[in-house]
Amino acid sequence: MDWLLNFPQLDAGFLLNTKRFIDGSLKALTRGYGQSIEEFFYPLLQVLTFFEQVMIRAPWPLVIIAFAAIAWYAARRWTEVAAVVLTLVLIGLMGLWKETMMTISLVLSATIFSIAVGIPLGIVMNRYKRVGAAMKGVLDVMQTMPPFVYLIPVVMLLGIGRVPGFIAVVVYAVPPIIRLTDLGIRLVDKEVLEAADAFGCSRSQKLWKVQMPLAIPTVMAGINQTIMMALGMVVIASMIGVQGLGLSVLQAINNQYFTQGIFSGFAIVGIAIIFDRISQAYGRRLQQHRGTTHE
Amino acid sequence: MSKSETSIEIRNLYKIFGPDPKAWVDPVRRGMSKEELGNSHGHILGLNDINxxxxxxxxxxxxxxxxxxxxxxxxxxxxxxxxxxxxxxxxxxxxxxxxxxxxxxxxxxxxxxxxxxxxxxxxxxxxxxxxxxxxxxxxxxxxxxxxxxxxxxxxxxxxxxxxxxxxxxxxxxxxxxxxxxxxxxxxxxxxxxxxxxxxxxxxxxxxxxxxxxxxxxxxxxxxxxxxxxxxxxxxxxxxxxxxxxxxxxxxxxxxxxxxxxxxxxxxxxxxxRGRYIKIDRIMEPLNGTEAGSLPRLALGTPLEIAVKELSDTSSSAAVVTGAGGRPVGIVSQRSIMAAL
CATH class of the missing domain: 3.40.50.300 (P-loop containing nucleotide triphosphate hydrolases)
Structure with a gap:
């Protein structure tokens, strides 16, 4: 009855050899091309470092004013602005200003990059059904894979630091914006599309004059999710040398510093609230004339 | 703006919805019904020989x-x-x-x-x-x-x-x-x-x-x-x-x-019907009828107006006049009522 209780797995030696072969090739790849890969990503590193330095070195009142201005532009309501300012002030008082700026800088750059990559991919996914179906499979895998697993190949190829952290965050955060761009385009009213055809729109006119403007509220929801996922990943990415609030949490775990962990955790929640409020309010304002015909 | 000179000629137009519409044009031309096409062959006949x-x-x-x-x-x-x-x-x-x-x-x-x-x-x-x-x-x-x-x-x-x-x-x-x-x-x-x-x-x-x-x-x-x-x-x-x-x-x-x-x-x-039918359609030839005393109605007058006119003047018929008031025919109360 032994064969019933133990699953008939592949030969142990074969499995071992397979793993060794894959790991070996990856290592060889790293050894052979590690230098050039790093050089390839060097400009990215410079951009990330520059962005982080700007955020850290900027005088704190200026940063608060900038965020307040963005909140006002997005929401046009004083309550939103007040919430943003209050959150930032509290974070500063807790002594987490520098870490918070590092985290915001990484999250923002990862989000901007995700939008730049994700929206075109979403459009491609919508236009070419075959490619779209394949992409959907890849996105499903990306979203269900435990995020720690992403860290392994990234670390092997690029070591630890900002660039691998950035890549891991982008990979984790990009799926929602792709999916929701595709969804937003698909949700555009059939009648409106027919009108666009009847007036002789070319494909690109239809996309840029009709589909994308009407998809924007949905795309904004995708951007919101992308930001939230990037924030979540920042903590995990601290394990591969990303500095900021994530690192602070990691230290707290390693050393059982309860209060430090809680404070850093709340700071992350605070940033999440700021980003969420701003992007949601902006999305709502865009929705005004684009949603259903009768509000 | 000048009048449009664009006419539209639709000839023998067929539209069949389904997986292989082209294959069913000939059977439909030979007289297959919408029901048969739909029930037995899974295609929908959208338009059938439109001219x-x-x-x-x-x-x-x-x-x-x-x-x-x-x-x-x-x-x-x-x-x-x-x-x-x-x-x-x-x-x-x-x-x-x-x-x-x-x-x-x-x-x-x-x-x-x-x-x-x-x-x-x-x-x-x-x-x-x-x-x-x-x-x-x-x-x-x-x-x-x-x-x-x-x-x-x-x-x-x-x-x-x-x-x-x-x-x-x-x-x-x-x-x-x-x-x-x-x-x-x-x-x-x-x-x-x-x-x-x-x-x-x-x-x-x-x-x-x-x-x-x-x-x-x-x-x-x-x-x-x-x-x-x-x-x-x-x-x-x-x-x-x-x-x-x-x-x-x-x-x-x-x-x-x-x-x-x-x-x-x-x-x-x-x-x-009185609003849309015009007296032109039901008028009869004059045939030398004495027209002098009868009320006059212009071509293109709808029946409901004609009836009102006739009852106002309490006569049983009216002369239909064309361009320049020339008499072209006659309508009787009886024929108007029949058309209504």
């Missing part, structure tokens, strides 16, 4: 209940739907043979369409909706604004240029839809149940506006409706569709006086 000559500069109404294929038919004219077989010749060109680029040009310059559910662009103001067609053609917005403003005023929306569609009522939205179509200055105007979603009173207003506009513009208009009153009021020529086939075509007089079958008879029953 219509739509004259230039007139309003052609296509009437039918839902599912009769009328919306499918109008979408063939600008090829939003591809036919399975047949031809549609506009200005000497078979539009079914156009390449993708030619078709786009034809849609931009040859036709404009008004939709049942308005289909306005919700993220654009009234002005930007009206200039949309010209913008698609690549005409600078600043240039097209002036013309657009004229149409916005003409449809009675002056002062609403900067509003968004969601801020307007249904009737106003459809005015925007009409202005958007007119601003393209095309010779063909396609109106797909354009007024069906509107309240009865607003619908009558919009019909009046269309008739007024048509007097100036003389476009070739294809108007789809499920409402016989609307069809008779607007149509210079009416086609009645049922289950994808034409049941009858002709002007309103013919349809009212000689309904082709029971189906149309049922429609016609509830219509106010």
């Amino acid at each position: 219509i000559s739509m004259p230039a500069g007139k309003i052609q109404v296509i009437m039918g209940l839902s599912g009769s294929g009328k919306s499918t038919l109008i979408r063939h004219i600008n090829r939003l739907i591809e036919p399975t077989a047949g031809s549609i010749v506009i200005d000497g060109r078979n539009i079914l043979e156009m390449s993708e680029d030619e078709l786009r040009e034809f849609r931009r310059r040859g036709t404009a369409m008004v939709f049942q559910k308005f289909a306005l662009l919700p993220h654009r103001t009234v002005m930007d909706n009206v200039t949309f067609g010209l913008e698609v053609r690549g005409i600078d917005k600043a240039k097209s604004r002036e013309g657009a403003m004229r149409w916005i005023e003409r449809v009675g929306l002056k002062g609403f240029e900067t509003r968004y569609p969601s801020e307007l009522s249904g009737g106003m939205q459809q005015r925007v839809g009409l202005a958007r179509a007119l601003n393209n200055d095309t010779s063909i105007l396609l109106m797909d149940e354009a007024y069906s979603a509107l309240d009865p009173l607003i619908r009558t207003d919009m019909q009046t506006m269309l008739l007024d506009l048509q007097k100036e513009l003389g476009k070739t208009i294809v108007f789809i409706t499920h409402d016989l009153d609307e069809a008779l009021r607007l149509g210079d020529n009416v086609v009645i569709l049922r289950d994808g086939s034409i049941v009858q075509q002709g002007d309103s007089q013919e349809i009212l006086l000689r309904p082709a079958d029971d189906y149309i008879q049922r429609f016609v029953k509830d219509v106010n």
